[in-house]
Amino acid sequence: MGEIDKIAQETGFSGVVQIDRGGQVEFAQAYGLANRAYGVPNTLDTRFGIASGSKGFTALAVISLVREGALELSTTARSLLGKDLPLIADDVTIEHLLTHTSGIGDYLDEEVDAEITDYFIGAAHDLATTEAFLPLLDGHPTKFQAGERFGYCNGGFVVLALLAERASGVGYHDLVRERVLRPAGMTRTDFLRSDELPADAAVGYLPIDGVDRTNVFHLPVLSTGDGGIHTTAADISTFWRALFAGDIVSSVEEVVRPRCDVPEGSRRYGLGFWLDGTTDDVTLVGYDAGESFKSTHDPHTGTTCTVLSNTSPGAWPIARAFVS
Incomplete structure (x- = not known):
């Protein structure tokens, strides 16, 4: 895998790359620094924030509640929101939110031309619970009618976390720990305060401003439904194996069944997971201030290719070359 080393050197890559097949690691290498102030190197055991990569975990926690009968895919957001977030249309359902077809306005709208270095979320230190996001989620007009088309929506997954909490009576972070991380055996993955x-x-x-700074003021102090959990390359591989073994939810086929086409990139989308346009490959991907991540799993060969980085652009050159 000398080509990966070459790309890493040319781009100044900081992070971890791992490729394994059927649980056997074929390549694993760490590059760059986990903490630049103290010169701490990244290792294969370093935990990285994966931004939107953990939307899949949110989806699985919600789907587990659906399987238990606490929710249905047809449950409307309004039935649990009450008077909160009045601009969310009454016909928006759990399934619409899971598939990015809800049409609701987004507090972090990726269709808006903005720089990753911009500050979006206000008082980052206040965002330690899902309920604390309500003021951020409020006041965004509907963009299109529910079910009309795919429209990527970060806020929709925060709403999902909120609905899951209200339906179950359990906090979002514990829901994911109990229903995803624990059954998957992801012992090195958790929600970490920045x-x-x-x-x-x-x-x-x-x-x-020409200086490399940390992302502590750019992201919520504790991540919620739309992403930001910390994990390792090995735990991501463990996750894919557990998912397709039915250890997290028994109905994995429904999770990765294409629900809608994504206009750009010849992709499709399931319930919280990106799907290739022509193959059965399943992908989780994340991009945010100081975080980039992509992991693709081929369920037929059991091959997983994962790139994690603690910079915003870091993962993409290697991912383009080695992660479909």
Whole structure:
């Protein structure tokens, strides 16, 4: 895999790359620094924030509640929101939110021309619970009628986390721990506060005014439904194997069944997962301030290709070359 080393050197890649087949690691290498101030190198055990990569975990927690009867895919958001978020249309359902076809306005709209170095979320330190996101989610007009088309929506997955909490009576973070991480055996994955990262977690970096700064003011202090959990390359491989073994939800075929076409990139979308346009490959991907991540799994060969980085652009050159 000398080509990966070459790309890493040419781009100054900071992160971890792992390729395994059927649980056997074929390539695993760490590059760059997890903490630049103290010169701490990334290792294969370093935990990285994966931004929207954890939307799949949110989806699985919600689907597990559906399987238990606490929710239905046809459950409307309004039935649990009550008077909260009045601009969300009354006909928006759990399934619409899971498939990015809800049409609701987005607090973090990726269709708007903006820079990753911009500040979007206000008082980051206040965002430690899902309910704390309500002021951010409020006031965004509907973009299109529910079910009309695909329209990527970060806020929709925060709403899903909120609905899951209200339906189950359990906090979002514990729901994911109990219903996804624990049954999958993901012992190195968790929700970490950005203002007290442990020594084995990579600090995220991005250039601001010509200086590389951390992402501590750009992201919520504790991630919620739309992404940001910290994990390792090995845990991601463990996740894919557990998912397709039916250890997380028994109905994995429904999770990865194409629900809608994505206009750009010849892709499709399932319930919280990106799907290739022509093959059965399933992908999780994340991009945010100081974080980039892509992991693709081929369920037929059991091959997983994962790239994690603690910079915003870091994962993409290697992912384009080695992760479909």
